[in-house]
Amino acid sequence: MNDIIQAILTRRSVRAYQPRQIGEKDLQEILLAGQYAPTAMGDQLWHFTVVQNAELKEKLQLLCKASFKNSDIPSLRELSSRDDVHVFYHAPTLVIVSADSKAVAPLWDSVLAMENMLLAASSLGISSCWVHSPMIVYGAPEGPASLSSIGLNFPEGHVPYAAAVFGYSAQPLPEAAPRKPGTVTLLQ
Numbered sequence: 001m002n003d004i005i006q007a008i009l010t011r012r013s014v015r016a017y018q019p020r021q022i023g024e025k026d027l028q029e030i031l032l033a034g035q036y037a038p039t040a041m042g043d044q045l046w047h048f049t050v051v052q053n054a055e056l057k058e059k060l061q062l063l064c065k066a067s068f069k070n071s072d073i074p075s076l077r078e079l080s081s082r083d084d085v086h087v088f089y090h091a092p093t094l095v096i097v098s099a100d101s102k103a104v105a106p107l108w109d110s111v112l113a114m115e116n117m118l119l120a121a122s123s124l125g126i127s128s129c130w131v132h133s134p135m136i137v138y139g140a141p142e143g144p145a146s147l148s149s150i151g152l153n154f155p156e157g158h159v160p161y162a163a164a165v166f167g168y169s170a171q172p173l174p175e176a177a178p179r180k181p182g183t184v185t186l187l188q
């Protein structure tokens with residue numbers, strides 16, 4: 001099995017992090033991998049916002065938890081009042097990929113960029129986890145204004161489509177869930 005497939009198969013979502021920040025060189029390589037993802041029509045109308053400021057990250061996670069209060073999903077509503085829940089798992093780095101909502105395929109562009117970054121991180125021994133709550137916050141009517149009020153602004157016309165935390169795992173990597181059978185149709 002080659003290194004790329006190995007990285008794909010061994011990446012796991014990690015939900016407990018050491019406080020140690022990831023190195024600048026590793027961060028830049030991860031971001032570069034993101035920027036080499038395909039984009040529809042090659043438009044690259046995306047932006048990568050890296051949040052390493054602990055105060056800003058904490059303000060954002062409080063907004064995220066507050067947004068769960070209004071969720072249709074009961075388990076999210078329950079999480080919103082739990083003090084032991086940190087939506088970013090205390091990871092030292094958060095990356096949000098936004099894109100121009102008028103691009104050809106901004107959601108898909110952003111998600112592909114994020115997957116490249118998750119895999120690049122994994123190949124460098126850095127763990128990650130997609131965190132959906134920044135997009136939930138943004139999607140609420142007052143979302144963009146509340147993000148702006150804590151100092152989180154995206155380029156004009158941009159919408160955040162993908163977010164993930166990065167850092168060093170504080171625990172052994174979890175096992176992958178078994179793959180569901182019957183998900184492939186081969187027409188030859």
Ligand SMILES: Cc1cc2nc3c(=O)[nH]c(=O)nc-3n(C[C@H](O)[C@H](O)[C@H](O)COP(=O)(O)O)c2cc1C
Binds near residue numbers: 012013014131133177
């Ligand atoms: C669209 C999307 C949203 C997700 N949102 C969250 C999230 O908010 N918090 C979280 O801990 N994991 C989140 N995950 C991670 C999944 O729970 C995880 O990928 C899945 O359980 C499979 O585990 P693995 O990544 O280790 O293979 C999300 C994944 C995707 C693709």
